[in-house]
Amino acid sequence: MKYFAYGSNCNQAIMEKKGVAFTSAEPAVLGGFRLRFNKMALRDALPSGIGFANINEDPAGEVEGILYEIVDDHLGRLDESERYPDHYGRIEVTVSSKNQSVTCITYQAQPDKLADGLRPSRNYLNHILAAKDFLSWQYFDALDKSQTFTDDCACCQKLGEVVFIKEDDQLHMLCQPCREARLIWGDTRGRRLTVAETRAMMTQLVEGGPGFSSVSELVQEAIATKVIDP
Known part of the structure; x- marks a missing residue:
């Protein structure tokens, strides 16, 4: 069965995590539609301003993505992961792939699940950008520059722009420098900082301080001054 993915399923690791097997994956373009992030998340753990991918009819629009050949028996798994039919409807479209027109299925958000003013999280956008080898550079570049969800960093x-970190079954919003600090600490000390430890480091070394030229310098100072117990 042919399936056109334009959202997070462009990340093949996500498809594998959902248990949806596929035998091929090819670049494809859907004409007559435009990518929007106007699908409400409607999940308790996520802020209301988060938007998921959707396609809106637009005669001048084009949506790039991946044309999968999925195992027929796994359509039910795909439906469940897309919250069909309550959140997304399944529609038949024609895409262009390898200079051929191919009929396939895709998903379009239900009208009552749409809202204006939503933005994708950086985490979500990165799943689509994972398909870089399947996208034109113009489409990839425009997508990478999309306005993403912003909020206060938990640390x-x-x-600013935040990414979501799951810790102890809770989601925390971290800015990129704080996320990077956790990763650098992990590479240096053998374990990642907890969100609480990252917050303590930022409070003691950054707030009202002279500042640091890089996150690496900040982490090295935290290690040298033993701000965090290694």
């Missing part, structure tokens, strides 16, 4: 409290 440094600064407003």
Whole structure:
């Protein structure tokens, strides 16, 4: 069965995690539609301003993605992961792949699940960008520059683009520098900082301090001054 993915399923690791097997994956373009992030998340753990991918009819639009050949018996798994039919409807479309027109299925958000002013999280957007080898550079570049969801970082409290970190079954929003600090600490000390430890480091070394030229310098200072018990 042919399936056109334009959202997070462009990340083949996500398809595998959902247990949806496929035998091929090819670049494809859907004409007459435009990618929007106007599908409400409607999940308790996520802020209301988060938007998921959707396709809106637009005669001048084009949506790039991946054309999968999925195992027929796994359609039910795909339906469940897309929250069909309550959140997304399954529709038949024609895409262009390898200079051929191919009829396939895809998903389109239900009208009552749409809202204006939503933005994708950086985590979600990165799943689509994982298909870089399947996308034109123009499409990839425009997508990478999309406005993403912003909020206060759980560690440094600064407003900006955040990524979601799951810790102890809870989601935390971290800015990129705080996330990077956790990763660098892990590479240096053999374990990642907890969210609480990252918050303590930022509070003691950054707030009201002279600042640091890089996150690496910040982490090295935290290690040298034993701000966090290694």
